[in-house]
Amino acid sequence: MSKLVWSRRELLATSAVAGSMALTAASGVARAKGETHGGAEPLGSGLDPADDLVWLDGTVPAGHEGQAWGQPWPRGTRYEKKGYHLEGTGGGREAVQTWPLAWWPDGSIKWTGHAVPADGARLSGLTVRPGGVGATATLSLSETGDAITVTVGQTVWTIGRSGEALIRSARVGGAEVLQQVRLVASAQDRPDDEDGAPVLSRWTSVITGAEVEQKGPIRAVVKLAGKHSGAAGDWLPFSLRLYFHAGSSCVRVVHSMIFEGDPAKRYIRGLGLEGAVPMRDALHDRHVRFAGENGGLWGEAVRPLTGLRRDPGAAFRAAQVAGEPVPPLDQMAATVRDTLQYIPAWGDFRLRQPNSDGFSIIKRTAPGFGWIDVDTAGRSPGLGYVGGVSGGVAFGMHDFWQRCPVGLDIAGAASDMARFTVWYHAPDAPAMDMRFYHDVLGMEDYVHQNLGLDITYEDYEPGWGDPSGIARTSEFRLWALPATPSRERLATMGEGLATPPRLVPNVARVKSAGMFALWDPVAAGGAKRTQIETRAKRELDFYVSQVDERRWYGFWNYGDVMHSYDNDRHVWRYDIGGFAWDNSELSSDMWLWYGFLRTGRADVFRLAEAMTRHTGEVDVYHSGRFKGLGTRHGVQHWADSSKQPRISNAAYRRFYYYLTSDERCGDLMRGCLEGDYTLQHVDIGRKVMHREDGSKPPAGTGAVVNEAPLPDGQIFLQFGTSWGSLIAAWLAEWERTGNTRWRDRIVNGMRSIAAFPKGWLVGGANFDLKTGTFLGAGDTVSMSHLNGVFGVFEITAELLDLLDEPAYREVWLDYCELYNAPEAEFRARTGASGKGRALTQAHSRYTAYAAVERGKPELARRAWAEFFGSGDREGRDQTRGGHRVDGAAVLKPIDEITEVSTNDAAQWGIAATANLALIGDSLE
Structure with a gap:
């Protein structure tokens, strides 16, 4: 475990700065206990630090369908095997379901997962206390050879272990209201703009495995694995979890599918979740509903009794409109009454959201007859309902309009069996075209590919811009209902689907437990702190608003942001090589999560959540030749x-996993554990020495070359960009499971880095895959500005509090102290040039860390x-905010910040966060 060489008093006594200099004495133990480095009380979030958990939006919701979250615990806390409960202001007590999420090295509990039933925890002053209490609302789960049954009150759900149906049925009070919920997909063999009629193929889900992950009594989780099967063969493997909460008529479905295959032969047409609803009521007692904008609702009966030439009576009209018998x-x-049969019965209904700005509803009586336009509006929450006074089903999708083109279908509502479909890619939208976006352009070899990198910042290679193996997670909800709801x-269900109420651990508790390394909540201060906090807020505000202003929406796109801005065109560089989609470059995910931790802002949380869902799925390979690796920023993800x-x-996923206990995010981290083995056939540095002039390529790839082939079982790894990312996955697996294999790795x-004569300054070395040991002489300095900006600083700060490795600590602190050192000092202490160093502002946090850990006040001054x-973004005025651009210069009025760059915003934000936590009291 790291410890300070000097105390705070000694530092102050030896400081040569005129006046008093308050350099934070932030030892590992102090950080673990959550001591505040800035010396000020948290501001901005409005949270009571005494509360263990809070409602994300700041108010207790009127209702919800059940909650789960992660709760942090300081090192040394004993895990209470007898359970936990919630307490609220006034002494209210509620039962929770509990499970361990992570452990400290000493075996004490680090994170617990908890769940409450529907409408639970609607208290103020929520705290988590040891000791179980009896739950007032429970569920039960039973298993048979071919099915799993979950009973929640009067609702019985039957889940398949095999076959097409994910959910075979749902019964409410003995009456079946739902059948045969399955996944459907279609694709064509050519793009829409190619001559000739495309051949359409269809697939349906087939379950290949089922696992009960939680059995209650408050929350049950069932995980299914499968594939889509059809005449054209198996395709689109998937994993899917079904979440049930006591007291709720709803099941939450988290579905993740992998795109596999040749994008020039498979053009996705439709992706959907469908189910069947028995229709037993008279046609005039059957109802169809779609949620609308701003709490609105569109609703009609299958056979309307309103607007007729003859009036059935006010009681009939009112009941039908209300959805009552x-x-x-x-x-x-x-x-x-005697002419009801002449009123058309409407059987089919469609809602389509082709883009983020508008949706439309149409209907028809039956197949073979014309569609009638109903209405249009802006953004649909994505909720529908079909059923009647004796039961029905509500269905929907989270992030509905944001994932456009999407849709909701109801078919056969006038028959004995209606079907609904939630389209997470609408089948009547243009087919997905995932082919690479340009031809070879003469870049057949590495020499010419490097020339292309020079001009567009795109690292192109024929055949490598391949989407096969990427994934996407979508979230659905189904409600089994005894009658048509009001x-x-x-409308309330639709609003809750679009913006779900969410319990999260109080960020003050996350801080006091010592989680996620070096950060403090927003605090009051003098002019310089105010300057930092002003920019920090301005840039968070800007990126939150840019998502909507620039319409960064769509099936594959939502959750990501753009990399760099084009000041001349007043647009982000969406079409320029490596300047387009950001793909986590320079830790944008981490920046947003620290932004949430510092402020508690709900809008920042939701942007970080969407980014985590996107970057962990779309930007990463989950199967195939690149499995476990991600793709650098580009025009296509x-x-x-x-x-x-x-x-x-995995450093970017840990935040969301622990704050929410999200199982899918846990899968993503686990999927990165053996990414180093993939590097046996994916040589990151394969192009480095293939330039016309023999020089290295410009910054961007972060690659180092090996001159000779390596023996089997060895690869070359850079310490920061590669090993630093892998250790995040190994840390997560160690703390989640206690398996010391990953700690030892x-x-x-x-220890092998510490044994090198030049330590961390070596930058990278050969790596033995079996042992996790670096090999070689380690006597050559090689610096890269990218080696320290992908989370290795933050993960190392955590690891040095968890592991007692003094030799490694020293070579790490050497690196921290020397990275930004003046060239003369760097050369004098290393015997080598400091060439390759850049991103000075971003690396100021390294200097600050060395200042505190080595007790050197002069380094704190240097860090500030x-x-x-001047900043790391050339030409940018760091004090300047955004401005409005309108008129003929732009398609629509927009806001921009001149020379804005997500690299700059992310690294500046992370550096500001760490510096304030480390040396904040020396700022003024």
Whole structure:
């Protein structure tokens, strides 16, 4: 474990700075206990630090369908095997379901997962206390050879272990309201713009495995694995979890599918989740609903009784509009009752959201008859309902309009069996075209590919811009209902689907437990702190707003942001090589998560959540030749030929996993554990020495070359961009499982780096895959500005509090102290040139860390000088905010920040976070 050489008092006594200099004495133990480095109380979040958990949006919701979250615990806390409960202001107590998420090295509990039933935890002043209490609402789960049954109150769900149906049925009070929920997909063999009629193929889900992950009593989780099967063969493997909460009529479905195959032969047409709903009621007592904008709802009956030439009576009209049983027909006027059969019954309904700005509803009586336009509006929450007074199903999708083109279908509502489909890619939208976006352009060899990198910043290589193996996770909800809910209830369900209420651990508790390395909540201070916090807020605000202003939406795109801005065109460089989609470059995910931790802002959380979902799925390979690696930034998320662990980095997923206990995110981290083995056939540095002039290529790839082939079982790894990303996955697996194999793999790497004469300054070395040990002489300095900006600083700060490796600590601190050192000092202490160093402002946090850990006040002064220097983005005025651009210069009025760059925003934000936590009290 790291410890300070000097105390705070000694530092102050020896400081040569005129006046008092308050350099934070932040030892590993102090950080683990959550001591505040800035000396000020947290501001900005409005949270009571005494609360263990809070509602993300700041208010207790009127209701919810069940909650799960992760709760942090300081080192040394004993795990209470008898359970936990919630307490609220006034002494209210509620039961929770509990499971361990992570452990400290001493065996004490680090994170627990908890769940409450539907409408639970609607208290103020929530704290988690040891000791179980009896749950008032429970569920039960039972297993048979071919099925799993979950019973929640009067609702019984039957889940398949095999076959097409994910959910075979749902019964409410003995009446079946739902059948045969399955996945469907279609694809064509050619793009829409090619001559000739495309051949359409169809697939349906087939379950290949089922596992019960939690059995209750409050929350049950069932994981299914499978594939899509059809006449054209198996395709689109998937994993899917079904979440049930006591007291809820809803099942939450988290579905992840992998795109595999040749994008020039498979053009996805439709992707959907469908189910069947028995229709037992009279046509006039059957109802269809779609949630609308701003709490609105569109709703009609299959056979309408309103607007007729003859009036059935106010009671009939009111009941039908409300979704209630109409009075007995013998009370209806005979002029209507005897002619009901002449009123058309509407069987089919469609809602389509082709883009993020508008949706439309159409309907028809039956196949073979024309569609009738109904209405249009802006953004649909993605909720529908079909059923009647004796039962029905509500269905929907989270992030609906953001994932456009999407849709909702209801078919056969006038028959004995209706079907609904949630289209997470609408089949009547243009087919997905995932082919690479340009031809070879003369870049057949590495020499010419490097020339292309020079001009467009795209690392191109024929055949490497391949989407086969990427994934996408979508979230659905299904409600099994005993009758048509009120219009107000359905509208509320739609709002909850679009913006789910969420319990999260209080960021003050996350801090006090010592989680996620070096950060502090926003705090008051003098002019310089105010300057930092002003920019920090401005840039978070800007990126939150840019998602909507620039319409960064769509099936594959939503959750990512762009990399760099084009000041001349007033657009982000969406079409220029490596300047387009960001793909986690320079830790944008981490920047947003620290932004949330510092502020508690719900909008920042949701942007970070969407980014985590996107970058962990779309930008990473989950099968195939690149499995475990991610793709560098580019015009398409999979386009760049640089496939590296720095993008699949588990350091970016740990925040979301622990704050929410999200199982899918846990899968993603586990999928990165053996990314180093993939590098046996993916040589990151394969192009480095293939330039016309023999020089190295410009910054961007972060690659180092090996001159000779390596023996079997060895690869070359850079310490920061590759090993630093892999150790994040190994750390997560060690703390989640207690399996010391992964700890030992980290330690072997640390000790071998420490044994090198030049330590961390070597930059990278040959790596033995079996042992996790670096090999070679380690006597040559090789610096790269990219080696320290993909989370290795933050992960190392955590590891040095968890592992007692003093030799490694010293070579790491050498690197921290020397990276930004003046050239003369660097050369004097290393015997080598400091060539390759850049991103001075971003690396100021390294200087600050060395200042604190080595007790050198002069390094703290240097760190702030580096941070407040010219900045890492050439030509950018760091004090300047955004401005409005309108008129003929742009398609629509927009906001921009001149010379804005996500690299700059992310690294500046992370550096500001660490510096304030480390040396904040020396700032003024």
